Amino acid sequence: MTEYARIVATIVLKDVRLEARTRQTLIASTIFTLLVAIIFAFALDLAPATARAVAPGLLWATLAFAGILGLGRSFAQESDHGTLDGLRLAPVDPSALYVGKMCGNFLLMLLTLAVALPAFTILLGVDLLSPGVFPAALLGLLGFAAAGTLFSALSAAARTRDVLLPILFLPLAIPVILTATGATRFTLSSVSTANALGVLLACDALYVTAAVLLFIYTLEE
């Protein structure tokens, strides 16, 4: 078990170090998030009551598309650098590679969330920084990263991977996005989110388990 955790930590550290050096994905996803928040704020010019109703949907649509930018790069850069073969040949449990990659993507999406929440709070005038928003946000992003990492590996070898990833992945991410949007909306209206969080947790367990079992097949050529 400790060996498994050590492999996962190695993969996460590698991805974090690579991102810290290049900052390609981080800059792209955070600037995208800021721009979308600005466009929504000025294009829609919402009244406070309407803004509170639509802000969760706008937030999660933005997070989904910003997340795809990062997920697409996750395995594509391994393929471009020729290091995907290295990962394939590594004498380790393939699921540890998946869990490491998923944790790396999850961390990256947390940084996007850290930019998105204050940006939407300031620009739309909705309190998205209240503590109740965070459980739904964390569970939603975990489910998103879990399914997205699997599809990133699946589409990495394809020539049209940039188009293929959203087409394959978004239909599967819809339950997570919609439930997380609902949970965020209920938090803003002070309604109990227990049911929505339970559904998110079940989706996360489903996606992580299925991806751990299926990841080995995405590495085969």
Added chain:
Amino acid sequence: MSASVVADRSSGDALQQLQRRRTRLPQRRFAVGGLIIVVAVGYLIMSSFSSAVASVMSPSELLRHGATPAGQTIRLQGKVVGADRVDPRSLAHIFSVSDGRASVIVAYASDLPGGFKTGASVEAQGTYDGHRFTASSLTAKCPTKYQAAGSTSQ
């Protein structure tokens, strides 16, 4: 000669053991993973089933129950008290539904049904946020029995 045979046999055993471990690990993983998937899918089905079945409540029961959880709808039954007004911002009809003991403010964003008037029994389906019941559908019940045209004068 015999030493090499023993060495061959032991390396063969080790290989078999390794192969057995390799096949056992995915089998066990698929069994545990399958169980987790079945439990998660079961929970999702149960939660969607319980949220789809709307429980019937009177205004006093609803006030005791408090705000509805996410995704759960409730059927609120009672009589309309007072006149309805239109919220100028959302254009929703706002009116009160009472059961004689307590009343709940209901917001309905569509056209009111034909039999809707003060004192009429109504059934609204929607969610309650602790302050206001937001109805997605509204049915007005006829307060009197249908009678033949001639029988009313008798």
